[in-house]
Amino acid sequence: MRTQVAIIGAGPAGLLLSHLLHLNGIESVVLESRSQADIEATIRAGVLEQGTMDILNNAGVGARMQAEGALHHGIELAFGGKRHRIDLTELTGKAITVYPQHEVIKDLVAARQAAQAQLLFEVSNVALHDTDTTKPSVSYVHRGEAARIEADFVIGCDGFHGVSRPAMPAPGRQDFERNYGCGWFGILVESAPSSEELIYAQHDRGFALISTRTPTVQRLYFQCDPADHVDNWSDDRIWAELHTRLENSDGWRVNEGRIFQKNIISLRSYVSTPMQAGRVFLAGDSAHIVPPTGAKGMNLAVSDVHLLAQGLEQFYGKGSEAGLQGYTAAALKRIWRAEYFSWWMTSLMHNFEDFTPFQRQMQRAELDFVVNSRAMATALAENYVGAF
Numbered sequence: 001m002r003t004q005v006a007i008i009g010a011g012p013a014g015l016l017l018s019h020l021l022h023l024n025g026i027e028s029v030v031l032e033s034r035s036q037a038d039i040e041a042t043i044r045a046g047v048l049e050q051g052t053m054d055i056l057n058n059a060g061v062g063a064r065m066q067a068e069g070a071l072h073h074g075i076e077l078a079f080g081g082k083r084h085r086i087d088l089t090e091l092t093g094k095a096i097t098v099y100p101q102h103e104v105i106k107d108l109v110a111a112r113q114a115a116q117a118q119l120l121f122e123v124s125n126v127a128l129h130d131t132d133t134t135k136p137s138v139s140y141v142h143r144g145e146a147a148r149i150e151a152d153f154v155i156g157c158d159g160f161h162g163v164s165r166p167a168m169p170a171p172g173r174q175d176f177e178r179n180y181g182c183g184w185f186g187i188l189v190e191s192a193p194s195s196e197e198l199i200y201a202q203h204d205r206g207f208a209l210i211s212t213r214t215p216t217v218q219r220l221y222f223q224c225d226p227a228d229h230v231d232n233w234s235d236d237r238i239w240a241e242l243h244t245r246l247e248n249s250d251g252w253r254v255n256e257g258r259i260f261q262k263n264i265i266s267l268r269s270y271v272s273t274p275m276q277a278g279r280v281f282l283a284g285d286s287a288h289i290v291p292p293t294g295a296k297g298m299n300l301a302v303s304d305v306h307l308l309a310q311g312l313e314q315f316y317g318k319g320s321e322a323g324l325q326g327y328t329a330a331a332l333k334r335i336w337r338a339e340y341f342s343w344w345m346t347s348l349m350h351n352f353e354d355f356t357p358f359q360r361q362m363q364r365a366e367l368d369f370v371v372n373s374r375a376m377a378t379a380l381a382e383n384y385v386g387a388f
């Protein structure tokens, strides 16, 4: 098979890229290792920046997001038994939308399938070839048959554990990494939202986060040991821990309900540069990871492929490689800013095992500073809504 752009991975990055290219008359094939049902059911991100919404709306895939997503004008920071509101809209003129990533995935899959896209699920043995030539190719197995796609470009949108990054030629490659030694225990709960806005809570026993999914489903997280196991946490133990970490003087309490999903993720920051080698490019989690505290991962994936689509449009429309050659530098500017903010929010809100009593006081002083200084609150708000 031959195509213009071979895309590995049908996460937000791969699906949106394929759709943006299609809108500009550029052909692509998307190879995904999981099933359609699986990618449409995997619970991940929830917070979309205004810029992400604009890109999805302009691409004609934002109708359900606009109808069903919840616009949030503020977030709360909770610590020392008190809640403090950060008014995102007053401070930045912008807002965020809570709309689950798997719903974005459903909208993108529907748009690609309506356009009869080449979107292949449950492929295996995906491998990149001739990555140092102008005719790269990708081999794979689909429905028991081995096949190969020859393309002008190969784009690795296959996430952190994918095959694309390791297949990039090594010279000049630089990786930056930080492991935080802590995890997030995430639960989905059948109950009405405890709060209209997200609450980020700092406590000596560790961080907790109140988020929502729908009017009847809450998404809650609390900091845990990344090596812990969900089976160690009965529902009663989870509620006791959340109530302790969220205890406050105004009597507000988290709503309990039936817990129907539990998972643990590990917090890390990671950037691999460059994001291009010849005709092979990386986008989204395949090139960089942020801890979820800043809610930036999916937003970065969207902005990467928005840039990449522009570069490919310039290449096919005007014969110019300028956009593609400038991709790594342009993408990294935003990526490092989001890496910084995610690291800062993580450091501000979590309890780290190696914290000295002095560091604990510094964290509390910084939290006080953020909620009592308009300048600090504005800095947080600008980063959170993505006004950079």
Ligand code: RFL
Binding pocket: 008, 009, 010, 011, 012, 013, 014, 031, 032, 033, 034, 039, 043, 044, 045, 046, 047, 048, 101, 123, 126, 157, 158, 159, 160, 161, 162, 163, 186, 265, 283, 284, 285, 286, 292, 295, 296, 297, 298, 299, 300, 301
């Ligand atoms: P994805 O979503 O990981 O998609 C990669 C796809 O590639 C497939 N794949 C392969 N396909 C073919 N061959 C192979 N060899 C393959 N290897 C892998 C995979 O099956 C998958 O379908 O990467 P992408 O597109 O770059 O998107 C990144 C986002 O998914 C990620 O950054 C966010 O989910 C991060 N994130 C959040 N981001 C936000 O913007 N706002 C949030 O509120 C937010 N909250 C979160 C999050 C991530 C979380 N977890 C689970 C890590 C909350 C959590 C708990």
Ligand code: PHB
Binding pocket: 044, 045, 046, 047, 198, 211, 212, 219, 292, 293, 294, 295
């Ligand atoms: C979520 O709703 O899953 C969520 C919200 C905010 C974050 C991370 C995750 O910072």
